[in-house]
Amino acid sequence: MILHVLGSCSGTEPYPDRHHTSVTLETGGSLYFFDAGENCCHASYNLGLDQLATEGIFISHTHMDHVGGLPHLLWNLRKLCTIAPENLERMRGRKIPVYIPDLDVFEGICKMLLGSEGHYETVFELEPHLIADGMLCENGLKVEAFHNLHLGTPAPGEAWKSFSFTAEAEGKKILYSGDFGELPELLPHAHHADLIFLETGHHRAYILCQELLDSGIDFGKVVFYHHGVEILRDYEGELALAKQVLGDRVLFTNDGSRIEL
């Protein structure tokens, strides 16, 4: 399994050499996107990743730094079909599942696509799924969603709007935090994770490292992404602090970082 950090930045103002959050996971010849920040289409295509092998797109919550690149990614799937007949045949009859916690946002994106070239007529189908706690998919990659408190607790009768994910394949397990409130929201799902992706947009890396260590759970490495302004001001200093706690089990990622498991 290979993970590519397509965008490593949180929802700050535009930052040199960094783009909003998106990670792709490659396994078994398929591609899965976790969040779809502004640059996910451009970055994945130019890394040579096979976008037509996309078997799932998982959006943690619908803030712009996680969903801004989704229309472009979906648009490009159609574009690739128009530039080569073999792409068209490959995509004919396919369904691309998009897991998202707000279907109104998905509908808005579809309207945007309809106003684009060819009224977004495609030989494949986009298949929206409203995210709720529990298993999202089990074929190829096993993905489970669990809510977090990034967007607070919903009013009675309302649904959770912010999720974290675990993903498992090839005997490996990843935890993908999305944006979250406090680490204890994630810990029950973090056991035996080979990689724990944690965001630094709302957290200090070294504090999360200490909390992970103190929790006593069994995990492999911790991958920091979705960087906030604080960490970007002193990247090396923050990395050194985190390494004091967890040594080489800490990875700070940039746009284009590649992690092989």
Ligand SMILES: [Zn+2]
């Ligand atoms: Zn964010």
